[in-house]
Amino acid sequence: xxxxxxxxxxxxxxxxxxxxxxxxxxxxxxxxxxxxxxxxxxxxxxxxxxxxxxxxxxxxxxxxxxxxxxxxxxxxxxxxxxxxxxxxxxxxxxxxxxxxxxxxxxxxxxxxxxxxxxxxxxxxxxxxxxxxxxxxxxxxxxxxxxxxxxxxxxxxxxxxxxxxxxxxxxxxxxxxxxxxxxxxxxxxxxxxxxxxxxxxxxxxxxxxx
Amino acid sequence: xxxxxxxxxxxxxxxxxxxxxxxxxxxxxxxxxxxxxxxxxxxxxxxxxxxxxxxxxxxxxxxxxxxxxxxxxxxxxxxxxxxxxxxxxxxxxxxxxxxxxxxxxxxxxxxxxxxxxxxxxxxxxxxxxxxxxxxxxxxxxxxxxxxxxxxxxxxxxxxxxxxxxxxxxxxxxxxxxxxxxxxxxxxxxxxxxxxxxxxxxxxxxxxxx
DNA sequence: TGGCCGATTACCCGATCGAGTAATCAAGTG
DNA sequence: CACTTGATTACTCGATCGGGTAATCGGCCA
Numbered sequence: 001x002x003x004x005x006x007x008x009x010x011x012x013x014x015x016x017x018x019x020x021x022x023x024x025x026x027x028x029x030x031x032x033x034x035x036x037x038x039x040x041x042x043x044x045x046x047x048x049x050x051x052x053x054x055x056x057x058x059x060x061x062x063x064x065x066x067x068x069x070x071x072x073x074x075x076x077x078x079x080x081x082x083x084x085x086x087x088x089x090x091x092x093x094x095x096x097x098x099x100x101x102x103x104x105x106x107x108x109x110x111x112x113x114x115x116x117x118x119x120x121x122x123x124x125x126x127x128x129x130x131x132x133x134x135x136x137x138x139x140x141x142x143x144x145x146x147x148x149x150x151x152x153x154x155x156x157x158x159x160x161x162x163x164x165x166x167x168x169x170x171x172x173x174x175x176x177x178x179x180x181x182x183x184x185x186x187x188x189x190x191x192x193x194x195x196x197x198x199x200x201x202x203x204x205x206x207x208x209x
Numbered sequence: 210x211x212x213x214x215x216x217x218x219x220x221x222x223x224x225x226x227x228x229x230x231x232x233x234x235x236x237x238x239x240x241x242x243x244x245x246x247x248x249x250x251x252x253x254x255x256x257x258x259x260x261x262x263x264x265x266x267x268x269x270x271x272x273x274x275x276x277x278x279x280x281x282x283x284x285x286x287x288x289x290x291x292x293x294x295x296x297x298x299x300x301x302x303x304x305x306x307x308x309x310x311x312x313x314x315x316x317x318x319x320x321x322x323x324x325x326x327x328x329x330x331x332x333x334x335x336x337x338x339x340x341x342x343x344x345x346x347x348x349x350x351x352x353x354x355x356x357x358x359x360x361x362x363x364x365x366x367x368x369x370x371x372x373x374x375x376x377x378x379x380x381x382x383x384x385x386x387x388x389x390x391x392x393x394x395x396x397x398x399x400x401x402x403x404x405x406x407x408x409x410x411x412x413x414x415x416x417x418x
Numbered sequence: 419t420g421g422c423c424g425a426t427t428a429c430c431c432g433a434t435c436g437a438g439t440a441a442t443c444a445a446g447t448g
Numbered sequence: 449c450a451c452t453t454g455a456t457t458a459c460t461c462g463a464t465c466g467g468g469t470a471a472t473c474g475g476c477c478a
Contacts, residue, residue, distance in 0.1 A: 024234040024237060
């Protein structure tokens, strides 16, 4: 006989209500079994090591460690790991980082729910599952200039409020330097002023609260 | 025989995957039936009118019309409507508005998932269901000064970026007036500058993207 | 080795910001 | 009716912002 081909799934989402709902939903499909839950990115990595599931269904926005970080770490240790991102649109940058990190697919929480099961099967077969919607969003992203790590750091401080002088003190650099970074940030995003820079960065997922 | 006491439930959440998961989860409990879905606040109000469910399980962050708005409208038309908010923490202000609008309970998506069924039953019995966590958050909120509608409007423009002069042009007022509003906003939130004001307002749920 | 890039510091300058202070007016509220 | 509150406008002033321009330095790559 052919093997039962039972797919063992790990769910990673900080909303336990969502995890339980997904488990109930997935369990209605024969051949799919949820073998573990993770409430944050750190737990997802640990659970993966012990459970070795066939597929991970992972949210992006999680405490302690983001979904993209967890994805990258799992894939670094287990290059064959199959990870399906299940998230809201979040920012383009988050999505990009997850796929760069080795996620096999991406599915929007707002997408027709019937797509979850097919997406899991597709990822299980080694295929990629990326909605045209997401692909388009990524295409736009690639046109934009990337921020350097330092600029992202400055952006974080910008979001916390405070003057250039304050930021300079926190980062142990001169106010002149902060202004130079800020100028680059405004040009790259692009944004007219520091306030718009912060909102744009938040929407793109470059920074979070 | 006693009546079957079947509870008819309407789910309102913009993530269809979450709705389907919740339906699968709720359906495992005898006596609970999901009779309808709504993908946004507007649809929730319409669905309520036609379905007249016993309980509505509603997300806060939805397109077109927020969960708190939908709650208020449904309760205005049907004062006996039982509405259970199921959301992330969101901002204090969102939660407050929902409960002010007549929501019977609030449950965090991140809370232990086993609480959903008891919460539905509690709301069905006419009780309130508010976790200590949420209650505390609301207590803090009440200490803070409320922003006037106009100030919230200014805050929206602030988030979009642009100078006081730009905002003045959009709102058809003088730059002086914008600065006066801004001064009050900074004092009330409180925040050191316009950038911090925007991030604080976003976190509290006073404004959204 | 030369070239490119990110990070850093520096100076000038006009535009803008935010604090302080105060006045007017309409809409409620007791 | 007096009182409060929100919205509006106005003026001054020191601090800060953001543009323009440029230089130095270390690392990476061809």
